[in-house]
Amino acid sequence: MQGARQAWWFAAGRLLATVAVGLICGWAFGNAWAGLAAVLAGQLAWQFANLFRLDWWVRHRSYADPPEFSGIWGEVITQVVRLHRRKRYHKRRFMNLMRQIQRSTAALPDGVVILNAQREIAWFNRTAGHLLNLRGSADYGLRIDNLLRQPQFARYLDEARYENAIILQPDAGNDCYLSLQIVPYGEGQQLLLVRDVSRQMRLENMRKDFVANASHELRSPLSVIAGYLETLAHDPALHEDLRPPVDEMRRQAARMTSIIQDLLALSKLEESDEVAEGGYIDVPAMLAMLRKDVLARPVHPREVRIRIESSEMLRGNESEILSAFSNLVDNAAKYTPAEGAIDLRWWVDDEGAHLSVTDTGIGIPQEHIPRLTERFYRVDEGRSRATGGSGLGLAIVKHVLQRHGATLHIESRQGVGSTFTCHFPPERVIDADVQSRAAG
């Protein structure tokens, strides 16, 4: 800065000196103005020459060192060169950074596709290209849903619920499964993450097949055992001492049968994770039937009240919904003492349809609630064995509700009672009038 100011003072001084010399020489020769004009013309020519050299350097040789300039021109050129170098340095740094980021993303074992706001492919790494069968830069600018045409994927994009990944089979012929997830970022841009989950899916399928086959295979020997126990129990020649163990064996055989039935029901529900479409379900009629079932039990709560607050119908698979609701009502009946009561409530509001089952039973400790829907999860080992449950009831409820896009909400206070509420989305609700008109 100091140098620059000095250079400017020096340049100004030199200009003044030149003008003075011109004036004096001109005055000496008799015409002061002609002398001034001559030195100014000389000055102008010098500046013009410098300007020309500068322009030539900027145009053709800017990568090389600048030519030698004297005076203020040298100062300006030094500044220009400094700016230029700094820019080039930053540019190179950014390029390196970009290249490193691209290289590291390209080397990721997971596929990454960058989509713009129109869902057009902006960039993808090698793994994504390999997994999704994309072709080099020729596919840039194509819409991703034009190449991944599975209706499931289109639905995923439309629903825009990106917190979960979806599993797709890009080619039905082989056992390749991909997990796809959209991660929105920036302004409307999206990142599509692709992972090959064939191995996990194969293991999962093996597990499901094993459970289904094992339950199926256990069923026939068990029915033979149960059949003989039945005959034994009714045999008058049976020794009195043996009667209690035989009865206990019958009870346990019945319990095992119900566990196997529930396991088979669960594996059937797991087999297809498609949204069950089905027909129209008259929920009030179903609740009335369930109430009758509860009251027909040898030991049952004193009161089972039904509150129907709307006449809308539910769209879904009737047998699945029935098994879910009856599991909820059964549980309530099991854990409610004879002097207690069960309340069933069905209502519809802006958020959809809701069914709640409230009992005045023993309640569930808070810490167990999140894990209740796990298979064979027991709040209290002794209690569930006494009531003869299979431990799969709530798992079935959860699966059925999932297939219908519904959620289960559990509220409970120990010693006061529990409320199980199913929330169905609005698109599952059908106006009863519309339905009867359509039918008629």
Place this chain on the structure above:
Amino acid sequence: MDTADLSHHISRRFNEDLERVRSKVLAMGGFVEQQLQRAITALVEGDSSLGESVAMDDYKVNDMEVSIDEECSRILATRAPAAGDLRVIVAIIKTITDLERIGDEGEKIGYIASRLATQERPADKYREIKHLGRVVSEMVHDALDAFARMDVEAALKAARQDRLVDEEYEAIQRQCITFMMEDPRTIRRALDLLWVVRALERIGDHAKNISEYVIYMVHGKDIRHTSLDDVERALHDGHPAGHSRPASR
């Protein structure tokens, strides 16, 4: 300045319209592909409920065809497209007809699959059908990929597969005839299977048609009823090699 801006605006809206219809066609194609694959799975695995649901879902394909058709008519009426844009619309209208027919054939396979599921399944024969089904679904998939990418080379390659499908069709047909002569009790089932194979062969033809529309859409050449070798020669002579993107549009 104002008029230029307006015309730019209109053409952008038009491009968006065109792009949306194209995406709808590909979405319909995706659904048809799924229908076809589910129908073949239903047959091979003897899953009668899957076969029935394929047959039940065919109405969705029809709905999509109607809606795309209407949109194309609207574009033709309001925008009066010319040259490349007009070819795109014409190709789309033809493509959805073929897709709808593929859907119908899929429905037929699904229906037969649900009926055959109750009968005993011969292990070896379905393997041939499974293989043919795989070739045909790949053909449909490749044709739609070529449509999405406007890729002439890929379209030609997909169209070429039709010969393989025809050969397989002949082979399975001969095999069925042999079975029927050996054991007349299998005639009923063999006839049903012949329907399935015939449907698959027809699907191959429709996929070939779709590939041909892609070539028409990109180059403006109608190559129906021309041998593929001639087509390839003509395309490569008339255009620089590797040219696979539309010049207009």
